Amino acid sequence: MKSKERIPVGFITPLVLGTMMNPLNSTMLATALTTICQSFGRNISDGALLITPLYLTSTIGQPLMGRLADLYSPKKVNQLGFLLVLLAGITGTVAPTFDWLIVSRVLLGLGTSAAYPSAIALVNRRYAAAGEAVPGGVLGIIAVSGLGSMVLGPALGGLLSETFGWKGIFFINIPWVLVSLWLARALPDTPPAAPVSIRELPQKLDIVGILLFSGMLLNLLLLLLHHSFSPGGTLLLGMLLTLLILWERKQDSPFIDVRLFVQQPSLLLVYLSAMATSYVMYLMLFSLPQWMEHVKQISPARTGLLLLPMSLVSAVAGLLISRHNSLLVKNVAGVGCMIAACAALFFVHADIPIYLLTGITLLVGLSTGINPIANQAWLHEEAPAGRTGVSFGLYRTFGYIGAIVSGSQMKTLYQQGVTDNSFHTVVWFTTASCVLMVLLLLPSISRKKELSLR
Structure with a gap:
């Protein structure tokens, strides 16, 4: 076998373990949320306060950590992520x-945001130093690891929360990180040829852009969690968005490159x-398990197992559709x-048979597997x-912004509890979003037809 085709197991394993943490912690919560809210005497709608912070910090943290990995040592950024x-x-685990x-x-x-960009930077620098092209298998393993952890998340979250209580989904990160850090000792430390001084850092990171973008996202989140329309908050959101666009247009290395549009x-x-x-996807992912546990009275572990086929179908559908040539x-x-x-x-209601419910979840899995791959091909x-x-x-x-909106909307839609009616209200919102997806696709379809007629 040629050198460039070999997959370096010792090198790739800690990177894979790191990449898995974000989607795993995201989807584990889906089946543990009910248990957590019950333990603290909180309404299930308050679960949104646990859903959105991860996506909010990931939205800001991932590009930030990527820049730090490029400017400094990707190994140190990777280790920083593990420590966080x-x-x-x-x-x-000890939260009172x-x-x-x-x-x-x-x-x-914030911590899981460091994993993916630092992993890609480590891979690129390792093979660049050796004068070799990056093997497709290495990047493929890193990409598939995220999908695999999404498959594992709901089942693992349900099993952990039922066996060890809700603390289990937080505690599992401790041995996971300790093993990852031990394995990551052997990762090469390849700092850039020209290190950036502390003086240059604000400009290189675009600190003003980060602050404007962070403020805009926080304001958006507060607006979404607010139960009534806020004219002042909406005006502030518009002002922050305008300032962000004006600022980023002038930057040589913008945090959000608006010139691309x-x-x-x-x-x-x-x-x-x-x-x-x-x-x-995320509205389905978080609303369906809550309905299963509250309305159908299915245990967290069994809920996770019932959702496992959905996740497997999602993974298989994504892999199969990726091989199709037609966008x-x-x-x-x-x-x-x-x-x-x-x-x-x-058609989901309190009296629905389990076999029909499972069939519907498989259809959900099919849709959530195909769409991300289709969007990436379009991009x-x-x-x-x-x-x-x-x-x-x-x-x-x-x-991530879509995930933030869906997570925050859970607080509003499930404010009066989880019932058939509140779940169907969620479905109306997902249906409206599907209509938007059709409208967004129409210009592309029209353009394809025009090109085929020429």
Whole structure:
């Protein structure tokens, strides 16, 4: 076997373990949320306060950690991420109040944000130093590890919360990180040729851009959690967005590259579709387990096991659709399956047989497996040459924003408790988002038809 084709197990293992932490901690919460809220005497709608912090800090933290990995040592950024997750695991395990769990989730979001960008930086520098191309298998393993942990999350979260109580989903991070840190000792430490001084750091990181973007996201979150319309908050959101755009247009190395939308306006359709897809996926992911545990009175462990086939179907569907060459087929199939899944969820009620409920969850899994792959293929086609990295970074940002909106909306929709009616209200919102996805896809379909007629 050629050298470039070998997968270095000792090198890749700690990177994979790190990459798995964000989606794993995200999906484990889905089946443990009811147990946590009951333990602290909180309404299930307050679960949104545990969902959104991870996505909020990930939205800001991932590009920030990526820049730090590029400017300094990716190994040190990787280790910093592990240490933050360790602190989050300890904080969550010993948390005396619900508020301390929120702190733990913030730390989790920041710590897990370091894993993916530092892993990619470590891989690139390792093979660049050896004068070799990065093996596709290495990047593939890192990418698939995230999907695998999403599959594992709901089942593991349900099992841990039922066996060890809700503390189990926080405690598991402690041995996970300790093993990862021990394995990461052998990772190469390759600092950049020209280190950045502390004086240059604010400009290189675009601190003003980070603060404006963070303020905008926090304001958006507060607006979403507010039960009534806030004119002042909406005005502030508009002002922060305007300031962010004006500032970032002038920066040589902007935190959010808004110039990309001018260079390639069609990218906005892709990003909005990614946001809508993420919104639907996470609203389904968090609302369905709560309904199963509250209305159907299914235990957390059994809920996780019932959702495991859905997750497996999602993974298989994603892998299969990725092999299809037609972008149009991918997108139409994805949106079509998601509309079908939303329609099927209207038939979910307290008396539904388990076998029918399982069948509906499989349809949900099919839709959540196809759509992200279809959106990524769409992005790959629209991204300008030489701007792929920036384009994909913004893609992940919009996806996280969709997750933030869905998580915060849970607080409003389940404010009066989890019932058939409140669950169906959730489904109406996901259906409306599917309609938006269809509208966003229409210009692309029209353009394909025009090109085929020429």
